[in-house]
Amino acid sequence: MKNIAIIMGGYSSEYKISLISGNVVYKFLDQNKYNGFRIHIFKEKWVYVDDADNEFPIDKNDFSVTANGSKITFDGVFNAIHGTPGEDGLMQAYFELLGIPQTSCDYYQAALTFNKRDLLSVLKPYGIKTAISYYLNKGDAINTTEIINKVGLPCFVKPNKAGSSFGISKVKTEAELPVAIETAYKEDNEIIIESFLDGTEVSVGVINYKGEIIVLPITEIVSENDFFDYEAKYQGKSQEITPARLSDEMTQKVGAIAKRAYEVLKMKGFSRSEFIIVNGEPHMLEMNTIPGLTTESLIPQQAAAAGISLTDLFTNAIELALAN
Incomplete structure (x- = not known):
């Protein structure tokens, strides 16, 4: 039986959805082939959560856990973290360094x-x-006329690196643009503004x-x-x-x-x-x-x-x- 760590949670607004995804993976894992372990990855803690909701800290040196007196290591990782650090390459690079196989793409592709x-x-x-797009980084001057001239109205303002539609606005008038830009900056310091398709x-x-x-x-x-x-x-x-x-x-x-x-x-x-x-x-x-x-x-x-x-x-x- 292979030990499979199902990593879920993450550091972004998507963590709640990731926890649901991870629990679905845990529930439907083939128990004749794998021992599944639910691993919650949060900024403040990395923990293995057992069926009684007890938490055991993960040793980040080798991604192992000691639970009830025995050390558990993992044959593979099922990555169910949406957003950072599971979808942007950080966890992929970490597991590659440790030599632990994981289910998502490699770190560069992520x-x-x-x-x-x-x-x-x-x-x-x-x-x-693709749509016609206009890019902004935090601190850039915002020229609403220039943006509208390029992408037209209505347009979409999106954080460049975020998922689950967090921080996205559909903008119908030039006056709405600054508010939409502020909303997107709450999720990321880079923005993509796209023409409406x-x-x-x-x-x-x-x-x-x-x-x-x-x-x-x-x-x-x-x-x-x-x-x-x-x-x-x-x-x-x-x-x-x-x-x-x-x-x-x-x-x-x-x-x-x-x-x-x-x-x-x-x-x-x-x-x-x-x-x-x-x-x-x-x-x-x-x-x-x-x-x-x-x-x-x-x-x-x-x-x-x-x-x-x-x-x-x-x-x-x-x-x-x-x-x-």
């Missing part, structure tokens, strides 16, 4: 995809279309399944809110239609672009890319490398549509990590 501006810049030469929003899961890179059935997102925000994602204010209502041709087209991005970036593990299709052209918004794994999340929905159970999905991720 850092790159977590930075929306850099990701889109790297993919552009491969013909992957009026089209069909889809989410495309790409995974390595049993050694083959596959595109999962695509989800179409119809938000009741102005956009696919936190409420729409987690509080039922959206319709998520899997498979998406796209023509076979468009399904192939957007799937091929998402798969190409996965291959170009030398990704591993899970990825979920968001696109808006405008006039028959998919435009990429971002790529998530630690997508939500709650039972309501998109990747589990897409896997189910492909006939892959959560247990199979998680087993596959662990087996591929251990094989590396």
Whole structure:
């Protein structure tokens, strides 16, 4: 039996969702193959939490834990931390230094995809279309006229490195822009302001399944809110239609672009890319490398549509990590 640490929590606003994802992984882990251990990673403590909710501190020197008098080491790590330090490369680099296999992509890919501006810049030469964007760093002068002249109205103001739609605003008038910028700066010191893409929003899961890179059935997102925000994602204010209502041709087209991005970036593990299709052209918004794994999340929905159970999905991720 392999000991698998399921890391969850994190240092960002997404920690609550990560705890739910991590507990889903723990619940559906194949208990004939693995001993699962829930590891909470917070700024103030790294602890193993047992079934009675007792906490045992993690030794960061070798990522081990001593519980009830015996030392436990881990054969592999299932990474379920959304946001920093699980999705931006920090944990990936730490485990690589320790030589412990983990289920997400490598540290460089994590850092790159977590930075929306850099990701889109790297993919552009491969013909992957994106919104028109304007960048701001904290302390930059804010020229609202210049911004609107470039991206138009309405537009989206987003933290460059944050997930779960935290800090995002849809801006309809120039007067709303400074407030939206302040909101985004609460999550990150870099901002991306993007033109509004009026089209069909889809989410495309790409995974390595049993050694083959596959595109999962695509989800179409119809938000009741102005956009696919936190409420729409987690509080039922959206319709998520899997498979998406796209023509076979468009399904192939957007799937091929998402798969190409996965291959170009030398990704591993899970990825979920968001696109808006405008006039028959998919435009990429971002790529998530630690997508939500709650039972309501998109990747589990897409896997189910492909006939892959959560247990199979998680087993596959662990087996591929251990094989590396």
